[in-house]
Amino acid sequence: MSIAIELKYTARMLLKKPIFTALTILIVAIGLGLTIYAYSILNNLVFKPMTLNGDTEIVAIEAGFDYNHQFRQRPDPYHLQLLDKQSGLFEQLGFYLEGTTFAGGANSSNAKLAIARKYNATYVSWNAFELAGVQPIKGRGFTPEDFHNGAESVFVLSYQAWQRDFDGDDNIIGQMVPLDAMPSRIIGVMPEGFAFPQFAQIWQPLSSLGEGYLSPIEASGRSVYGMARLKPGVSFSQVEDAVTTFNKNIIPELKKDFIWRLTNDVYLTVMPYKHASIIQYYNVFIALFVVVFLILLLACINVSNLLLARVNERLKEVAIRVALGIPRKRLIMQMLWESIFICITGGVLAILFAAYGLEVSNAVLQQNFSVQGDKPFWWQLSLDNSAYMLLLCSVVLMIIITGLIPAIRSLSGDFNAVIRDGTRGSISKKAANAGKVLVISEILLSCVVLVIATILLVTGYSAGVADYGVDTDKRLTAQIQISPEKYPIRRNTEFEFQDRLARSEVLYKLKSALEVMPNVDAVAMMSELPGRGEGTSYFEIEGRPAAVYNENPYSNNEGVVKDSWHAIGMEMIAGRDFDHRDRDPDARSFIINQSIAEDFFPDGDAVGHRVRRVHRNREPGDWSTIIGVVSDTFHGSTMRSSSAAYNTYSLVDSWGPMRMSVAIHYNGRYVAAQASLMDAVNRVDPDIGIYHIQSYDDLIKQPMLLMLSVSQIFLFCGVIAAFLAASGIYAMAANSITQRTQEIGIRRALGSPDGKIINMFMNQAAMQLIIGLTIGIGLSLLLTSIMTDTIVISETSYLLGMFGVPILIIFMVLVATFIPAKKVIKMEPSDALHHD
């Protein structure tokens, strides 16, 4: 009965101030919703162990991450097998490589593949599907026999490819499809959504890349990614220990050829599979996790403060209840009911918010990765049981924090004094101190959240709009692949050079075919266009060797076809462009960009100097002669540490590359330019694969897609944090000042001018700002230093984050202090003195 009365009373209290109730519920819903949303993202993308259809975790075993080139290095398959044998911790050990395969072409019987279509191919060991515990829904998976020498070329289709390119044909098994112009047989179709290990559209035997790829006898110098399912009862730390021991034993035995694969004297590394796949961004995800946790804290503080303010209003009522003999437990429950109702209602709304946020995020991820289709298959965001469990725990925690603190506060006052004269007695000082701590907490939490969000957002935005040294307007880009079967290179034979020239001829034919079209102004072809391509190598200038190889200058090197510069707005600055003289491989001509010329040849005499590549533990390359200088470009995103402002270029004629990037400067419509490209390819060679057709602006954004997606989430978090911070700081300052209304009345009665009182509050706010911002900026610096392993933070974002955000917070706090102080000061002293 008493509970019914209390509930009725609680309902009445909440309905009495509907705006307050709605605001409190909204803050709870936003705080919890954001927490569940971010948890679901991080859990799905990073933290939840990948088990697929097995009971134990799947881990990645790779060589150390190369931060210089942002590259997951691969170990020799022999060493992976040796680790498996020595440790005995794996139920299954599998291997894979990722690449691109063109399916279809002129000889395809499937009309949809008449123009070869690019697939994300994963070359796997025969046990890949066994390891995943997932079997094909049609046909079969691989068997060891498929990997024998002379075995028929076979492959397995993903469900998506089956539906999209074969219309879900029930008789798909056994059909022949040209893969890179070689007939291959479809032997199976995998279940919907399965793209293990990352974003496979088709699976091919690893043996299709060459014989003896997985030699169990000795190191072959080849490299693969390893994946393993742990045996039941084996912990991840056991595997880590085994890998550490293995490294300790194997490193002294590694041949010189392998030393370069070591990173910080570590060869093999083991990681949860999801962690490995986003290793370069792992720290950013951790930063996101910290930020979201801070936002939850902000929400808790705000709600506590609102309820605390409510308690202050109800002190007299509580005092009367105490005087009437209410049991302590009952009083606490009375205070908790309100919190329980608010938190549960907020929790229910939070589920809706989080579910909606995840739906939007799924759409954003889908759109961001639509061009290359390289979204890892587990990046499908949803609320799972662990998210609901977290919500439940958070709601309970919030009830305790937001209900118990005000409840304890309500019990800690001098009720006799409250009843006797209506003043707050000694409780005011405690309340004032609690208020100060809460405001400082708000300031520091908002500072961290907003600084990190600003830095990531501005860095992402800056990278998107950075000057990459090229004209991107009316430029269409694409990747092309020359059929290696049609244009093979007979290595180490007298025909090798001739074969390479033959491939290059295809590139020149395509360039010419395009440039005669009326809607095409010019065409550039490079191994990677500016804005893409990254990674640097050290080079030595003749006569100026550095003591240690990595003290030499470094640059990114790209291959180009002749007469490519002007199509993307680059220009020759000094020397000459590539011409027929440079086709001879012994010519070894080199063009450098302006930055290298200015920084290393300040006398303007770069042309004619010779340079060569140098590596750790490798023989230096041949000397090449600098023949010209081109305008500056930037390869790779400006936000990635592996990107390069120093660039060198070589002529591709004697390389004969299989893949090239094309940029077309067109006039007229984008779609017409796209059609012209397809038309030119058909005329030159229909077996040329074309993929990743997109505008130059979109091309530049590609390397940042993950970061842009995370930035969008940060933007969302930042807006929420700003809302919570602004409302929280205002509410707290207002509450703190309102509690001091009587004091203001006394001071004014004693003759204090208004300005003095305003100054008093402003000074107090300034002190809170100094403490909060000092801690907040310190924490922000710590978090950003963790993130700089992964991304290059732009100066603008640093300035905006470290100065702009504090200025914004200072402004917010001062306004939040000034407005309520001014409001209280407007009261006549007689009213303020009797304020209850």
Added chain:
Amino acid sequence: MTTNNKSTLVKLNNLQKIFYTDDVETYALNEINLVVNKGEYISISGPSGCGKSTLLSLLGLLDNATAGEYHLAGHDVSNLDRDERAAIRNEKIGFIFQAFNLISDLTVSENVELPLTYRKDISKEQRKQMVLDALTKVDMSHRANHFPSQLSGGQQQRVAVARAIAGNPSIILADEPTGNLDSKNAQAVMNLLDQLHQEGSTICMVTHDPRGASRAQRTIEVFDGKIVADTVNDNTAAISV
């Protein structure tokens, strides 16, 4: 009405205070005419809600009158701006409240010093001396560094008295100064006010307590927002208004 222009400290002419609540006008004070001479000790009494505290607020410039004139020490203070009113409260008026109204975060000496810190013409040394003098006068100098919460009610009110007199105001306004005290402490505070009066202070006190009121030279009775009687307490004269 007995007024002596040479010694007049407070003069109220047709003072009026109206409170507006939605469409309702409530006359808290109406047609108040009052003269208080320098050195006088008057008490204001009347039933709850009659307007005596409102009158004291107007006298202390804690509130604005709706109409009428208020002259303090020969100056018209009816239409001053906020800062001018604050300056007069600070220099000319000392307040003693029923609930003491000491600031809990400040020590006894800091509470007493507080109004003096708003004056530019007093040096820090002078301030310290004035605080010490005031605390000595109320016999609280030994508790100068205590916080209000460490004092009894009577001691807190003595500190409030010290704060009221520290700046040598022209008039002391006391609002039920013994309302929150036991009889012993109330007696002590009343003795203190008597002593201040004997030393020349002008005191205006709102009180319910007839014994307290009888200690004043004059008693002004307020009823329904009007002064209904102005009595000299030695019973030598009764002035009708």
